Amino acid sequence: MAIKTGRYGQVKWDPAGTTPVLLISLNAWTGDFKTEMEDVTCFGDVNRVYIPGMKDAKGTIGGFWNSANIEIFEAAEMETPGLLELIPNSTEPTFLWSGPAYLDASIDASLQAPKVSGTWTAAGPFLIEGGALTMAAREARQRRLDQQQRERPAEGEQPAA
């Protein structure tokens, strides 16, 4: 493995949530997976102390306006999430983040080539492919998923006691 160029990044999307396809004319994406930290500093602590809360999953996409590819504007109209895949470099196709997400869209039109951008927000587990993680990170993620499953049971099920 080595540091690789961003030139071969990709963003894939499927509004139906099954088989994402490449969105063309994009040249940027970001992902923000920061965990919300609660300040639990007490009298006598020598520095501030925090405990982790929920991990965030949101980000941005960006590129050029292309009338042949208005999927992100269609996605912005949708009330249901699609399936989003974010790939840093397509020559390493197993390293990617994916999950259900909502997309919104913006356009910046000036005298130069109009630019589009959008933000994505997770609508469910939005995760890096498991194979890219260490065992410890995979286990931590599984604990988080299990906890979510307990707290948010499937429709028709009773919450775990």
Place this chain on the structure above:
Amino acid sequence: MANTSDIASALIAKLGSDPELLALCPNGVYWDESPPGSTRFVIVAFINAIDRGVFGRRAVEEGIYLVEARMLSTVPGANINRAAARIDELLEDQPLTVAGYTWSTMHRVEPTRMTEVDELDPSIRWNRRGGQYFVEMSHTDA
């Protein structure tokens, strides 16, 4: 396959096929330099260029081209004013057809006008007039 040189060729062909401009600049339209002995001609040259990419490919090519009529001051009837105006009529907001590209824009970003003293004979002046034109072409497959 998009070829950047084809953009310049299309620009030269567009100017060089206009009878009115050729009547004003009968030596023709050239890239960078004209043939020896030319006295009324048009020069097209690169000023600056930048490529803009999307993931995995080049998507947009932007170039600023100098397009200038040049005339020897001693040539009777030379009309540098009209030649520059004709160049502008031919280029400003006019589409450029180039295989592999989709025309996006072509417009002047800066007029140029200068008088150049001939190096060999200081009594001779070269009049230069035209402009810097911004040409933006997007790749058809981007």
